[in-house]
Amino acid sequence: MSIRFGPSSSRTVIIHNTKFVQELYNNQKALDRPDLPFFELITPHGAGIGSRPYDKIWMLHTRIVKLALHKVCQNSLSEKVMETFEVLFNRLNEKGNGPQDIAIDLKLASLDITSSICYGFHDDDWTSDQMNLLLKDHDKAMSGLSPFNPINIFPFIKNLPVRLVKEIKDITQRRDELNQRIYDRHVENYTGEVHDVMDIIVDVMENGYNTSHITDSQKKQMDLKSLFMTLTCLSMAGIDNMQSIMQWSVLVLGKHSSVAEKIFMELQQTVAMDTSVTTESRQHLPYTEACVYEILRVSSITGLGVPHITREDIQVGGYKITKGTQIFTNIWHIHNNSHNWTDHEAVKPERFLDSNGQLKLKSDEIFKNYLPFGLGKRTCTGEVIILNVLFLFVSNLVRTQTIKIDNHISELIGNCDMSHKPPAYKVTLNPRVCQF
Template sequence: MESTGRLTVLLKVSYGQACLYLGSLLIILLSFLLVRQLVKQRRPRGFPPGPTPFPIIGNILSLASEPHVYMKKQSEIHGQIFSLDLGGISTVVLNGYDVVKECLVHQSDVFADRPSLPLFEKMTKMGGLLNAKYGRGWVEHRKLAVNSFRYFGTGQKTFENKISEECLFFVDAIDEHKGKPFDPKHLVTNAVSNVTNLILFGNRFTYDDHEFRHMIEIFSENVELAASGWAFLYNAFPWIEILPFGKHQKLFRNATAVYVFLQQIIERFAQGRTRQSPRHYIDAYLDEMEQSAGDSAASFSQENLIFSVGELIIAGTETTTNAIRWAMLYMALYPSVQEKVHREIDQVLGNSRPPTLEDRLRLPYLEAVLHEVLRFCNVVPLGIFRATSGDALVRGYSIPRSTLVITNLYSVHFDEKYWSHPDVFSPERFLDGKGNFNRREAFLPFSLGRRHCLGEPLARMEMFLFFSSLMQRFSLQFPSGAVPSLTPKLGMTLQPLPYAICATKRQQ
């Protein structure tokens, strides 16, 4: 009896000591992690100044709402080049045209890398095309994509006819609404993505293809989630992956579903392939895989093919789709601007023939409207994050290799040095005194340097042909008493919130 009591006491003492020991270890571990995090948050010597970060999380909370606007305001305090702390990730932000050009053009190689962020590493393993590190893999994939876009798309005279055919499908689908209110997002997204699909797969998808439509919706959702606060938190603290909740988990589930779908669709369009006689990007990529099979350093692989196709679909759809949706919204919002577009189209085209690319020079006001939409709406306000491939010196500041770099393109398009009254929507800023279209230097919706958008020529073709075809046939108005919000939906792109519009067939 007495021995049993002693054993109980000993067990209680041992248990208490064990808890104390484990508690001490936990405190030591947390203290170590805290000190390590605080050390990471120290600015390197010669680094640009910036707003004071909070302990642990840095400046992440400041990016929760309109990060592009926040960064422009900070540049007014700290200068055109300043730094942020994204939870221990030292970041340099470039604001205004002058410093963006200085870095992306005059030091293009140094600012051509991609950051090895945990989110990018998990999603694409830093492979594919858009997120690939600056090196042989990126060069190989970029070259193949540029050649494919030229060979299967913009470099072919017949490709304009294919876009015009898609424009006809598009306006006919709108006409089915008979002037009643509808949300144009679905139709615009499908029409624009089909142009890229012709290059990637040699085929288009019907507007009622629910499987492809669902995949595009997932892509769009991931573009939004990838710039959410949870994404920034995951990059700073990747261990939060163990948490069963959070938007990052939705992002990963979406990515898995898209990967499987792309795998299936690539297999489908690779059927009937003849080696060295490519019909589209898929065939051309598989040819490169076979040719480089004996080269252990080559980057072409089945996995990178899937990543590249997914990235090209996103890049080829999101920006152009949102630009056209913004353009439709602003035509209804500014009837006087829409009236000038209609007048110009009637004078040049009438209603007897569809627009062609040769009409761009004869439709300067329409071109000015599209350019002002891209400037004013800033579809990709922060570009795609970059990193330095080596040590850089910018305006007396030292930027170490592998530093995360954000180019605030919003600040470029609202740079008072180059744009008078930038907060006013005014297509006339792109016209000279004689009414001719006037290119502007500080106009960078497709970025600059080594990593500028390879699909820029295609995007410009699409925007002109889709928008001119739309405006030739329809007048756009909001439903009675329903003016939508101009507040954008935040993500890697700025897209309009869902809105309804009426497209009334014009009587010319």
């Protein structure tokens, strides 16, 4: 079935079937990203992993980033995240006990965590000029990813001396200067240990990386500025996705107090009374981990996923998809329909646990239709970070706070723009009288 909307020459396919998604996203001819005029302004030195085609440079950049994130998780992630959450929870408690909108607080927390993971800096003062400017620049840059941004509708605008273009060029210049300053500082202090993504970039530039399998022209794309672009992509996606999933977590736990209390009981039985929960606790807290999985299913923050485009004509499920077709995956539908999930409208972390109360293996049938990080050869690079940060947020929030959502939110139905965001809400957070 096809539907035509207006006088457009572009073709778009939206896939709702997991089998077709798997077939499609394991096909190298369907893994590129659509061209977006805005990218020419925000990434003038070459595309990062978020926007570049599926090629050997993308693979190399992705391996470097995954190596960095793995080492961050090993060496310093819990410490970085808990520094931020200490500031966050103190900030929220200082606001008082009444209902409050905490969206901006969670965005600042996401900015701080992402900055710490990517660049190695943490700011205790969330009202500082630096934090405000970083947040403002991030929001402006993210707005350019929308297909409805004027630059993407009328590409010629990017060549005109108009305010919008000047703002984006100023943001790009500030970002490039910041990247260079942080890089120079890391070069001076680098000891061989990796504590953030910039450390791995320093290591690659100083010690090299195995590039024997790529051409000389491709090697030129492995310069410092191209790695900065990949770091920028990682940072932008991290801030936006982390904020969204933390907002969903508060909403889900506040609307389903029985789930929050089960997490609290598990924490009481497992974690020492006077310590924060760390990533090392994950294997001992299966119900909490299952709650993380369920929040990701219910929220489906990527909505229609990140668009792909076909570089050649392909066949999927017997259907022909022509070259240059944009493809979206309806992840929200896959996660929220009765064919794939029993009681799909209910919040049931237990669905991810086996008969012994332990997490089901990833080979279990339930994970066949579970795609919070995509599927195939081009899945979310930051999956390991999101899973760990969300676990730390959920466990330490429930450990220290009781959560109550205002009554006007009756269903967990969000709003879609670039991602699936939760409805606006106010929450009352009260410190637990006895934190164990």
